[in-house]
Amino acid sequence: MSATAGPRPPGAAETPSDPGLADLDGRVSAGAHFPVLDSLRAVGALAVLTTHTAFWAGAYTGHGVWGTLLSRLDVGVAVFFVLSGFLLARPWLASAADERPAPAAGRYLWKRALRILPVYAVTVVLALSLIADNRDRGVLDWIASLLLLDTYVHDLLPAGLTQMWSLAVEAAFYLVLPALMLLATGGRRRRVRPWAPGRVLAVLVGLVAVSLLWHLVATPALEGRVAGQPGQWLPAYLSWFACGILVALLVELRRRGRWDRWTAPLVRLGRQPGVCWAMAGALLLVSATPLAGPSMLAPATAAEGTFKHLAYAGVGLLLVLTGVFAPEGRFTRAFSHPAARHLGLVSYSLFCLHLPVLHLVMWLTGWELFDGHLLGIFVLTVVLSLVAAELAYRLVERPAMRLRSVALPTRASRTGTSTR
Template structure:
């Protein structure tokens, strides 16, 4: 094969402010999907019929969250590289990430460990693991009502490593110049290594848990969002940028393709519907399909016109923005509330009506999330976000600061 040398892409056009109003609505959809799949599991609706398969695979919402994080959080670092300006301060970035996710998370942890029946007697080690997001690094350490927080632990690992990973990719690929094609190639390598890690974890039964939920297993999901960020900050004249915007105008084309991949993931190719361990091929297949789904769902909301068409306007409308704002709290509180609902009603797991349980959990979760957002999240961000100052103008970082699972 003949090697093709990619010329350096110089003097990129000014990077836009980077505000994507549709993404708030997408966060709301992703969090609702996660609530739905957990309600379906608790009501024994992971069934082999079409409805059961779709409900079981709504964990694709996690892939959407990870791709969103990859896109929004990496973009300020990549934008600085494309413009040849200093990168955001890692200290300011990490401070704002911690301020965004930890206080509300600690409220959920304390509530679950104190009040859910299955957590009575949790020792100091269990408390500490959960408070520092370390519960996925010990086998069978997830507390009742907090089992879903594995994904937040994985997100936190991504947050910590992102500045170093982006800096490493830029150093290896560019040597001082912005070479987006090489950065994309580096991301592809990392995604491939992550899939290899995932396959290894499911091949050797002795190491299946808990490494299957560690960060490398999801490198492709985060990498998909980061790759979109690379393209979004590159010069308009670069051919992949033109292709991206051409494809991005076809929202329903992208989403139809995403639906097709999702339907394939619902088949036996995606592995078991329940918590039965998949084999390596099934695990990798599901991960690749979810990568495609997340990419195709996100693509037209990033590269398409932000307010064109009814769908985009609905995603950017006030109700969707509100649900996007409280989506992190909904994600955090829905499982403790679901467990509490069953405890209060004295119902055994795997009983109940899906629709009733889903609606009760979602509504209670939105109420709790709204209270947390107005009383804790928003006041803390307004008062303390600038304790560690940032060198970039606020518009560049606006969407990145809203990111949370």
């Protein structure tokens, strides 16, 4: 969900001749971009849309194993989080390894706000204004939704905005990332002690440990005792972001020829996209078993939720590895196709708007919840959501992203040094 609009998205290639592909040794150039990652955003968004349409059609319980697999397409959120971890942490890791100043936190947060808030605000206004189930929402409810606070104060999210728990997690990650990177890279102390990859790995292990403890201990202890939905707060998903940061660390280590013996296995895996996608499919199949809990609304046990969480982390990691390290070939040509990458560009608006569109589809057709019509619901929702996403991308996202160049105070500007 972090594809940018405007001149060039993060992770997008600047020219076809700079595809960002790793060389034969799995090394990536300093200025490399990754066009495949744009298309992976589209995969994640379409997976989330598909699982929501399947739920509304009642397909989870009406189609056996196939229905359970449809329910597990919420794995698209894991793909988003791993992508965000990679794309957003890499500038910090590269700066630390090159002994350059870290990215300015204020400018970074300004860009993140421009990236997510305008389309989100439009979606909130549409959902709260037009969906009948939200007619009783008061001023405080509107404020909570606009500030991405619903998961912290409400047990249920407003109709048409139930997918936004994941955006609240993303926003929380944006806020803590500068501090995490300061901890991982040593911050100002780099001048005294060189950047140590082992320190980064230690932080990543800590993030995974926090997630596991949150699933197994904190969530069962907090649910029903505190407001909101603690199982959908950032600590529960830190391990997914950690997978993305791990891939960013791999890139920086390979770029400098460090730890080759330890990084080579993951790089070789990423260079085999067919194997990675097959492994991801196998993990998804396993997650469709009772090991990962029920497919409908019955709560999973702590152990089931943890198993599902780890399986999804593996899926996200495997797919992002292919987006970074896959060599030139049929896979990268297909995922670097302009049409596929454009779907990635509009995928954030697609993610935000598809549930309000789904409400519209059900209202227009008169179809009832859990009453079938999966194909019809899916096709109509995809088509109308793509139209809405294209409009939002052109009318909201791109104009908002033009404000990225608004001057913000930086150390360089205060000393008269250009930041360009």
